[in-house]
Amino acid sequence: MTAAATEGSLDFRFDSPELKKSPWALLNRLREEDPVHYVEQMDCWLVTRYDDVYELFNDPRVTGDRRVWKYYQRPKEGSLFRWVDDYGLMALDRKTQAMQRRLIGGGLTPRGVSTIDQKIKEVVDHFAKPLHGRTGIVDLMGEFTTPIPVVVVGHITGVAAPGVDDRRFSQLAQEVIRGFFNYVDEEVRERADENYVQLSAWVRETVEARKREPKDDLISYLLTAKDGDFQLDEESIVAQVSAMLAAGTETTTSGGTLCITTLLDHPETLERVRANRSLVPQAVLECLRFAFGGLGGTQRYALDDFEYHGRKIQKGQALMLSGGGANRDPSVYDDPDTFDIDRDNSGILVFGRGQHYCLGANLAKAELGAIMDAALDFLPPGAHVVKELIETESLGTFERNKSCPVDFGDGR
Numbered sequence: 001m002t003a004a005a006t007e008g009s010l011d012f013r014f015d016s017p018e019l020k021k022s023p024w025a026l027l028n029r030l031r032e033e034d035p036v037h038y039v040e041q042m043d044c045w046l047v048t049r050y051d052d053v054y055e056l057f058n059d060p061r062v063t064g065d066r067r068v069w070k071y072y073q074r075p076k077e078g079s080l081f082r083w084v085d086d087y088g089l090m091a092l093d094r095k096t097q098a099m100q101r102r103l104i105g106g107g108l109t110p111r112g113v114s115t116i117d118q119k120i121k122e123v124v125d126h127f128a129k130p131l132h133g134r135t136g137i138v139d140l141m142g143e144f145t146t147p148i149p150v151v152v153v154g155h156i157t158g159v160a161a162p163g164v165d166d167r168r169f170s171q172l173a174q175e176v177i178r179g180f181f182n183y184v185d186e187e188v189r190e191r192a193d194e195n196y197v198q199l200s201a202w203v204r205e206t207v208e209a210r211k212r213e214p215k216d217d218l219i220s221y222l223l224t225a226k227d228g229d230f231q232l233d234e235e236s237i238v239a240q241v242s243a244m245l246a247a248g249t250e251t252t253t254s255g256g257t258l259c260i261t262t263l264l265d266h267p268e269t270l271e272r273v274r275a276n277r278s279l280v281p282q283a284v285l286e287c288l289r290f291a292f293g294g295l296g297g298t299q300r301y302a303l304d305d306f307e308y309h310g311r312k313i314q315k316g317q318a319l320m321l322s323g324g325g326a327n328r329d330p331s332v333y334d335d336p337d338t339f340d341i342d343r344d345n346s347g348i349l350v351f352g353r354g355q356h357y358c359l360g361a362n363l364a365k366a367e368l369g370a371i372m373d374a375a376l377d378f379l380p381p382g383a384h385v386v387k388e389l390i391e392t393e394s395l396g397t398f399e400r401n402k403s404c405p406v407d408f409g410d411g412r
């Protein structure tokens, strides 16, 4: 924690390295002393209590539409970001958004793509195979949890069907995804834009191919699916599928990495789950509650001035719904700082709530379960994360881990 935050004042820098490592003490103070806290550095309100996060996900006084934000800058005409801001699920009126959700959500069930579980298994097995019997330091993020979600979304949508250049596709998608993060450098967004031109050409080619010859994938499904008379046009399919790459990959990579590292940090639980795989789904949820989301989280923007817990929120200001704040709120979770896979996590807010509840939540849970299951097969006893070797990359105000070095031991 920053010096100032420990000494009484709640002034802190959002990007301080100490807070990134351990935001929990500060979050406890914020929840108790100032649950809707003004962060001067970003001119936004940090909301840390579970009940408030729960309410604000669906509160009519706020929206997820970024165009309402007082610092909003319109992305370049023709870019994916411009399309998502103007026509993505956050921008649409409630009725159109609900129709689009039904179509896209339907495509992500066995009705749309009948072989989702099989596709996940194939991809996870493909990346897990070379990790069996390995020794020394292995970067599980680079070799395992980063490629899996991109390739899974690629296979499910049909954009990167088995056999195409997965590596090239992953690289393009990763660059595009970075452009979606808030508070990134202009240079990152420009690179994302350039890569999107190539990615969308790729998606468009797939759409053309599926028109001629449909397959068991989301693009083929969306080309014919209808909600009443409503049907997605081809431009929307290209953009929605590209946007899905952003929504469903970085989140799942980080969730998968946290599932593995949290179990490695709790070896007794790891061995319990290793011996009884029916515990995997509940272990995944507890890893997400315990470790996913630190100080920050999803954003909402005030549609008008309003008062909230005595705070005067101004039109256009952002409210940041703290993931770590909600996940470790003691009024909802007994002894929240204890990792306990036997607790009831049914109310977890990691996938949001209500109108914008994550469309890929079931897919993500299945992927994370498969990732954990496969990791339990290849992680040798005693494997541990080598924290000093974790590499990070800066994307402007925001910094992310880009490696997860795990010591697999010497094989003896």
Ligand code: HEM
Residues within 6 Å of the ligand: 057, 064, 089, 090, 101, 153, 244, 247, 248, 249, 251, 252, 255, 298, 299, 349, 350, 351, 352, 353, 355, 356, 357, 358, 359, 360, 361, 363, 364
């Ligand atoms: C661990 C993995 C994931 C996490 C933690 C996660 C989290 C979330 C959250 C919190 C929201 C709500 C955002 C808001 O209300 O502002 C959301 C929305 C969404 N997610 Fe996920 N997600 C994950 C994986 C996925 C996957 C795999 C897909 C699909 C391939 C996906 C597709 C979407 C879409 C399309 C939305 C927008 C829904 C709407 O606006 O109606 N997500 N996700």
